[in-house]
Amino acid sequence: MHRSDVLIIGAGPTGLVLALWLSRLGIRVRIIDKTSTPGTTSRALAVQARTLELYRQLDLADAVVKNGHRVAAANFWVKGEPVARLPLNRVGEGLTPYAFLEIYPQDEHERLLIDRLETFGITVERNTELLGFDETGDSITATLRLPDGQQETCQACYLAGCDGARSIVRKALDTGFPGGTYQQIFYVADVQASGPAFNGELHVDLDEADFLAVFPLAGEGRARLIGTVRDERAEHAETLRFEDVSSRAIGHMQVKIEQLNWFSTYRVHHRVANHFRTGRAFLLGDAAHVHSPAGGQGMNTGIGDAINLAWKLAAVLSGGAEARLLATYEAERIAFARKLVATTDRVFTFVTAEGRMADLLRTRLAPFLLPKMASFETSREFLFRTVSQITLNYRGMPLSTGVAGHVHGGDRLPWAHDGEGDNFESLKCPTWQVHVYGDTSDEMIAWCNEHHLPLHVFDWRPAFETAGLGRNGFYLLRPDTYVAIAETCSDPKVIERYFSHHGIRPFFGKS
Known part of the structure; x- marks a missing residue:
């Protein structure tokens, strides 16, 4: 067998x-x-x-x-005109080595x-x-x-x-598998096309007509269109062709289709x-x-x-x-x-909602607010942190404990980078490891050596403080680079008790 x-x-x-x-x-x-x-x-x-x-x-x-293709900006359209542009080139600068949107x-x-x-x-x-x-x-x-x-x-x-x-x-x-299904019919089409929305950036139409987003792909004129199908056409989703859905928002955004590579319709579900x-x-x-x-x-x-x-x-x-x-x-x-x-669900409902009030919010309020939000670094950073999943954490979960600096057990280890390098290099190896930013004890060094637990001690630098890391404590990192322990002392018995409590004997993968 x-x-x-x-x-x-x-x-x-x-x-x-x-x-x-x-x-x-x-x-x-x-x-x-x-x-x-x-x-x-x-x-x-x-x-x-x-x-x-x-x-x-x-x-x-x-x-x-x-x-892939790095997206420089997101553009929002209303009534056939681009009304707001959100730069994405360096939207996550200082937060991650990958401070951009990759398609x-x-x-x-x-x-x-x-x-x-x-x-x-x-x-x-x-x-x-x-x-x-x-x-x-x-x-x-x-x-x-x-x-x-x-x-x-x-x-x-x-x-x-x-x-x-x-x-x-x-x-x-x-x-x-509780949840539900949205009433809207969506279509997706991979196309070769031209027009102002085919400049390698992301374009989204917020009009009263069908919702449409143009996602750039690598290669000139290549993009994926994602849009909604409303009114009576939605009743015949199974038999819809691209010609049946391509007139409204596509016309608003001045898209000239040269070749259709793929087309499909589907419904969107929300279930866990x-x-x-x-x-x-x-x-x-x-x-x-x-x-x-x-x-x-x-x-x-x-x-x-x-x-x-x-x-x-x-x-x-x-x-x-x-x-x-x-x-x-x-x-x-x-x-x-x-x-x-x-x-x-909240974002999707706003973008696809129908009715006069929803149309007013999208076509009048959103174009006014989006440029304002884009002008503030804090709002751009919040958007990037959320969408990029770098704020995903396991705080309060069974494997997460302690706080050191601004970093909690369960957090993704913050990225710190300056002219002397970054602190992510050792994370390429999917093993348990310890990071210290500043000084550590002889006991910690001896214990990690004895138990073959990789210990990385970084001389304290301003970049670490900027990233929110604590000085002279330690972080025990899981093989998936999330923080298991964030601790202000340098006592290796904290690690020993943690492993014993959770029934873990550190596993080391092949190098």
């Missing part, structure tokens, strides 16, 4: 990233997908700064930035992940479908339908459902599963949560799920932690998913 450590169902970005991280940490994975080929359309587009930071651990960030279409993104996964000797098994599974003692027994129609029974220590909004895994677990884990089976990505495309959060959140779960599964499977560590996956990720759905 075929046996793996983790059986992954679904080879979208979430499943691929989970397979990559686990393989990087020496875990045997098997990844299947019922489709015959990878996606060929640019569904999700934005790769947020936090995702790029984490991608450094697999040497993926540079490839995404090199092959990298999902189909290209998946190909990159598949190529990297193959360097670990792992190939996605296509035309292979999960029929069902049972948990038996210390493993899961799953039944698969193979490409030739034959059935196979296989075993795995754990199963990960990364199989999308219609997840077979979620249905098998009988986990509720009641549980992200049942026994040895986990839900990640769209199988666990779906929400509006507002802010480009969906794919990035799924990738965040994968990285959060990967290091925990690797620790447990390698003997580096007790199985109870896995309970923290749901606690940490479900809270974020619920908050995200609520936030994107």
